[in-house]
Amino acid sequence: MDYRDPDALLARAGVGGNPDRDQHFLIDDRVLDRVPTYATEIDADLRHVLEVGAGTGALTDRLLAVADRVTAIERDPELAAFLREEFAAEIDAGRLTVLEGDALEVELPEFTASISNLPYGISSEIVFRLLPRGVPLVLMFQREFADRMAADPGSDDYGRLSVTAGHYADVEVVEPVPKEAFRPPPAVESAIVRTTPREPDYAVPDDEAFMDLVRAIFTQRRKTIRNAIRNTAHISGLSDPEAVVDAAGEDLMRKRAGDMTPAEFAKLARLAAEVGDP
Secondary structure (H helix, E strand, O other), rough: OOOOOOHHHHHHHOOOOOOHHHHOEEHHHHHHHHHHHHHHHOOOOOOOOEEEEEOHHOOOOOOHHHHEEEEEOOOOHHHHHHHHHOOHHHHHOEEEEEEEEOOOOOOOOOOOOEEEEHHHHHHHHHHHHHHHHHOOEEEEEEEHHHHHHHHOOOOOOHHHHHHHHHHEEEEEEEEEEEEEEEOOOOOOOEEEEEEOOOOOOOOOOOOHHHHHHHHHOOOOOOOOOOHHHHHHHHHHHHOOOOHHHHHHHHHHOOOEEHHHHHHHHHHHHHHHHOOOOO
């Protein structure tokens, strides 16, 4: 495919990136070419792809080659205007929509997948917004965030993010990306993460109660689960944390958050709903 040159896009847009505004444009053609393949190789439904942080459109151009339709969100008014001008033909054909605004605030359309080079400053908030949609995601993150997202119980990187992401999907770090792939280069290494949605192999009372309990317990990750439950009732919303401690059993109560599997957190959430008077 004869894609638009990322350096030429930057020149036409008259921008060079601004780290203070979380602007790091992906300019490596090889990485840009590979990003959509992480969705196509799992036969993701690409009828309507959401792109968060479209920038000057280097990735947008490649998404249009594999997707029926793309919605690109861009918060910078000047870049949004540039995208409308640069991709006027694709917009007129109904294949591209440019949404100007903050991806954490705009009303998201229905979409079948999201493929994005995210602004790293909103990584946590946007992933918690996208994962519950139950569609494949191919997202660029800071490498440390990517590792935490895909971490297994018992590892140093395992935490609330790992449990939350794993609740909704299988998570893979599919490619590390060096600083030099961006302009300007960020201060950190990056990585591409792919999530493939699936139903968890455990039951929870509801997602919100489960997430609240996980969040509460990880605020006390160095404590035993027994003490974490007792100390965080103001976060988890439990009126009777002691009843949960008594019902859970000693094997679970002596563990710490970093060693708890998602299924064990789910067991706690069910007990909390049954005896904790949430």
